[in-house]
Amino acid sequence: MSATDAMTAANAIVAETQRVLAGNPTYGSVQQTDLTRAIAGRLAKAAFDQVPNLATSDETKGTVARALAEMGQTRTWNLLIDVIAQTGKYGPNAQDLTGSNFVVEGEKRYWLHIALGRDLNADGTVDVLGTQLEEVIE
16 A cells, blocks of 8 residues: 555545534444444445545455554543642641641642443452552653
8 A cells, every 4th residue: 555545545534434423424424432443444445436446356355344443442431640648747726627727847749540331340340450559750
């Protein structure tokens, strides 16, 4: 595949993605809930229409669609939790346990990254696909 054909196919995929997100797709109607791995077929068709020699065999068509499907993480929720852990004590004259009586002596900050599967299990839970705790050093 030439660089020109690759760029033409890529531009067609980007344009169709923008039309889908805007609710004005080229190939039939689409709902926001349809933006899953199944959308890869629609995007591959956009590329094949612009670069016909790309769709020379079923194997090639499947390869393009699989590459597009595996590229995204449409079945994953990625969360970032910003944790600020403070150490300290309450002053000797503290009347209650409100924050205004807490004297901060130290502070650490962490980012907790969590990847959750979007598909519900039979018991109503979701799978934790990965976690990472990162200390933030400023």
